Amino acid sequence: MDNEQMILxxxxxxxxxxxxxxxxxxxATIWFAAGAFIAVLAAILNFSIPVQxxxxxxxxxxxLAFTRPIVVKHLRVGRHKxxxxxxxxxxxxVTKDIEPFKVGQVKVNGQIWTATTEDKNTITKDTKVKVIRIEGVKxxxxxxEEE
Incomplete structure (x- = not known):
């Protein structure tokens, strides 16, 4: 193949x-398009085929290795918030006591949610709590902690 064919x-x-x-x-493949763009520039400049x-x-x-993770992180590809x-x-x-192995209720942002704890301890009504995570609708x- 000559350089004209390689350009094509x-x-x-x-x-x-x-x-x-x-x-x-x-x-995944956009990085290979960029690599092919650099190779076409090399072909235009008459570099050998092995160099291209x-x-x-x-x-x-x-x-692929260095920029894809950065782009994925900023675009949040595959993650829907x-x-x-x-x-x-x-x-x-807490609006209703949370007892071991039973759900209680918590008011967060004006909405009432069913709630439980990780450690299965009792949390009484009117206690301030922090949401760790959501499992289903709970x-x-x-x-x-009091400071």
Whole structure:
């Protein structure tokens, strides 16, 4: 293959990787499209085919390894935040005693929730609590430590 054919090859690779990324939205093949872009520049500058392939591999893998985690973190790909997430770490007031192996009630942000504790201790009415997590439709809470 000569460099003109390699230019065409790399352009086709860019288009294919971009189409696959557009279909899957997994942030996996876009890095290979970037690697193919660098390889097409190398082909235009008349670098040898092994150098073009080497640049494609090195750039693609480097981008995949170093930039994908950052982009995924900022775009939060695959994670859907819900309104329930704002309740976690919120403070509430016990409105019905929480007893071992029984649910009580807690008022958080103006809403009444069923609640229990991790350690199965009794928490009495009017005690301030903090929401640790949500399991189904039940809050898991702990008492706020007095300072």
């Amino acid at each position: 090859f790399w352009i086709v690779a860019i288009v294919l990787f971009s189409i696959i990324e557009g279909i899957t939205l997994g942030l 392939i080497g640049l494609f591999i090195v750039v693609s893998l480097a981008l 819900t309104n329930l997430d704002v309740i976690i770490d919120s403070m509430g007031i 809050l898991i809470v702990k008492t706020l």
